[in-house]
Amino acid sequence: MAELAAPLVASGTSPATGLTEAEARARLQQYGPNAVDAQPPESWVRVLLRQFRSVIVVVLGGAALFSFFFQDYAEGYAILAVIFINAFLGFGLEWNAQASMTALRRMGQATARVLREGQVRALPADQLTVGDVLLVEAGEVVAADAELFEMQQLQVNESALTGESMPVEKRLPAGEPNAALAEQPHRLFKGTAVVNGTGRAVVTGVGSNTQLGAIVHLVQGAERTATPLEAKLNHLARQLVFITIGLAVLFVVGGLLQGKSAYSLLKTAIVLAVAAIPEGLSIVATLALAYGMLRLARRSVLVKRLAAVETLGSTDVIFTDKTGTLTQNQMAVDTVRLSEASLRFPLDAAHPAVTSESYQLLLRVAVLCNNASYSPAEAEAALGDPLEVALLALAHQAGFDVPGALETASRLAELPFNSDTRLMATLHRHHHGQAWVAVKGAAEEVLRHCTQQHTATGAQPLAVAERAEWLLHAEHLAQTGLRTLALAYRILPAEDQPDWAHELTWLGLVAFLDPPRPEVIPALDACRRAGILVLMATGDHPATALTVARQVHLATDGDGDNVVVTGAELPDLLTQPHGAAARFWQTRVFARVSPAQKLDLIRLYQEQGHIVAMTGDGVNDAPALKKADIGVAMGQRGTQVASEAAALVLRDDSFASIVAAVEQGRIIFTNIRRFVLYLVSCNLSEILVVTASSMLLPGAGLLPLQILFLNLLTDVFPALALGVGKGSATVMNHRPHEPQAPVMRPGDWRLAVAYASLMTAALLGTNYLARYRFGLSPEAANAVLFYGLGAAQLLHVFNMAGIGTPLRANDVLRNQFVWLALGLCAGLLLLTYYQPALHELMSIVPLPPVALLLIVAPAVAVLVLGQLLGHALRRWQHRTAAAAPVVRS
CATH class of the missing domain: 3.40.1110.10 (Calcium-transporting ATPase, cytoplasmic domain N)
Known part of the structure; x- marks a missing residue:
């Protein structure tokens, strides 16, 4: 009994009565709460300030200052309003996403049974302290590190710490104090699960002073880089800013050389800046990602970072564990x-x-x-x-x-x-x-x-x-x-x-097998069609891993045993000649791999240019989850540490949910490309219209407030409707998009310029007719140009079809949000004409009946000719893409 009582003697705890409440309060004050410090969330101030750190905000802010300098206060305040609307929308979405993860952690708070003052009491786990007598039984999660002094047939699943899938039998007397975790059968560890028997132990470590807490601090020290989507949108924003500055400088210098007024040139430069910047870019991107996050939540996928959804859509390698993800986690x-x-x-x-x-x-x-x-x-x-x-x-x-x-x-x-x-x-x-x-x-x-x-x-x-x-x-x-x-x-x-x-x-x-999940085979088939390589990385026996891989068709009987590589073979395999390296790249199952080797596997594939997703549940998986481009944690059987390190959390632990996330990521990226193409083509049309009209049709150009109003309509509502579309049913029949490819590819820029030129030609032609054929005043011609550009941009949304898709089969046409957006925008445009305060602010004058034809004609022309142009260019792009290899090497 002397050996058994050692931890009790050291802690000053009575095995019969446990701590008194007074002792527990004093020790809680001394050692702190039994809570592993989660990575602290950002303050609301930092989240809000980040919304203003954008090149688009800088350019718009400069335009607002120029407006105030020239005493155009209405324009200046309007531009500032756009900046703050954008910032507060982005703040609200990010803050809600952060709050949802905090709520998830609170829902997972556990209780523990302890012996205090001779009575068994159930307490919140964070109220345990050093010296408490902890009672455990089958079905419970160990709430703190503790040393056993009494047990009956006690078995604990320590896979969350060690990766070993079978339960560990606990026994006395104590082993070596500095032995590895797997060689300390007399100890219990925070976060592990009791699967059989009962036991009593004295708490020796709480909170950060546990094995779990030590790993948490290691994980929190790792750095996380920006996702590909964040980098792409930032790059696009910089491109647009450079285009804006370049055009404005050329316009002003050219005008000065022609002897034009510096005041009028600077005013036009402000209009160009407002026209070129897609104010709704960050708003629509954030809302599109948030809507995808809500869709995934309905599929039991919790998204911690909005941009992670799109990154998963570009993933072409998925490392998955075996137990509970491919299998049902039950024998x-x-x-x-x-x-x-x-x-x-x-x-x-x-x-x-x-x-x-x-x-x-x-x-x-x-x-x-x-x-x-x-x-x-x-x-x-x-x-x-x-x-x-x-x-x-x-x-x-x-x-x-x-x-x-x-x-x-x-x-x-x-x-x-x-x-x-x-x-x-x-x-x-x-x-x-x-x-x-x-x-x-x-x-x-x-x-x-x-x-x-x-x-x-x-x-x-x-x-x-x-x-x-x-x-x-x-x-x-x-x-x-x-x-x-x-x-x-x-x-x-x-x-x-x-x-x-x-x-x-x-x-x-009697032979046992953890049966595969029935939904895994179709999910893996979908990955193959989508050009995604799925690899198993497990700590289990090679034969067991290979059997499961064959059952779910991850490997076939014809592959032979060479489809499996063990952790012991990895170091030599990668240092041997080319033939051995070729075997490594053909491997589909990695068995008996350690947490460090999982990190090496992820790094090797990332160095080859792949976007890697990694699934995991245990504390030992956390570093790999952090290292991967997308870490996917298991919500049912996973640890808090794994959830903190991951970008996605699967509430149902199903591999099929990962595939659903991949599909949603692809849909979101397709939607983002669509609305970005729409925004850029619309804004380029505004730049060309402002520039050409000022040079060719003096007095008929658009005003800054008119451009800003059109941007608020087309840069937000139709673009947002495109951003939340359900996508094509064939999205998983194509290879992943290249992770390094920009959102706007060269072909997209050519298409945007073509669309913008088409709109500009149609609008300038009708504006010329309005001035010189029908004799409208410059003010009336300005109103025709304003409404004509708005109508053309609204109908242009139907040109954002899929590759070679005719208008009647266009999923944009079936998008109910597009019709709602068009109805809202049309109503707001009409409001500027019929509401006295607005038409005075927008400098709108009454129009004759012929103006309706001059407004509708270019919009219809843009839709018809845009369909023909888009169909031709997209068919060419489709043939080019089809000739490319399906999977990157």
């Missing part, structure tokens, strides 16, 4: 091997072996030699070792009378499983004063205690050759990726005999 019986038959599951109820004596005896052992709790009606609430739960499920499925067997064969004694004996045995009361022994364990250990085997004709002596044959069966099952248990029994003439776990009768083998 199920795959094979039962009896002396007279081999049964594969699911089993036909009419199979003759179902009613055989051997099978019924095996089910009896499975039920009696078992400490798990399972009910078919509440399968998700099962507690205990996963293999024991699977054995109970097997018995229930076979129609075995589980409650009856437990009631009539009460347990008298137990030899618990441990790493030395590698078997578990239970002694039960039998009829007529006899005893019944049930045993399960490793095949070689159970065979050592067997003297006979049960066959179709009854118990027969177990020969040496038959022992060897059973060992070969066990080895074969293990090589196919199955976990095996051997089962045996014995009937004793009396209940009180010593050495009752010997001279057993062998029954057979």
